Amino acid sequence: MSLILDDVGHEYETGRALFSAISVELIPGRTYAVVGPSGAGKSTLLNILSGNLEPTRGRVVRARSTTSNWVFQNPHGVPGRRALDHVALAFLARGDSRAEAEGKARDLLDQFALGSVAEERFRHLSGGEAQRLMLARAIAAAPGVLLVDEPTAQLDVRTAAVVNESLGRLAERGCIVVIATHDAGTRDSCTDVLDLAGYQS
């Protein structure tokens, strides 16, 4: 089910107008890079897409059943919980048995080059590992829309490419993936680019 931005613009009470007149239909199967200079409003647009923030202009049309999942720039995990359990829980919540959930979680961890830290506690992961774990957990939840803020900011080029590929694969499974990014590699790996520079008020 698509997500439609209809003439969307936003201005915080305290500030200037960030962007205006964004009209675009986001379609399952595609990955959207939201780009623009720092302060252009990329995170704000993700917030609007998530439904957490009402735009001051226009509207977002989404199916009532659409689930969205947000991966933040700063990873939030449970310090004493194993990496594996963070991902397995999402499968358990969807009705899998413990064995099935752990099997699927290990596959996903391997995809994100996290197989070797599956048994590690969250607090022992590096910044980049923790961020990839958050992505794996979000993907395990199979949301209709995945919103990701700067997924490759802490990663080396090779690991960033792994993450970009995984986000593309998730889209291919029917998810709308929207990524706020400054990373040219991530932008180029997306099927579509939404450049906020073109929507300045």
Ligand SMILES: Nc1ncnc2c1ncn2[C@@H]1O[C@H](COP(=O)(O)OP(=O)(O)OP(=O)(O)O)[C@@H](O)[C@H]1O
């Ligand atoms: N809750 C808020 N209230 C008032 N102003 C805000 C609020 N959130 C963000 N802003 C301002 O709106 C502007 C856009 O912020 P936003 O975080 O959306 O930009 P961004 O493009 O994601 O930036 P960056 O690339 O640096 O992450 C900034 O000037 C910021 O200070």
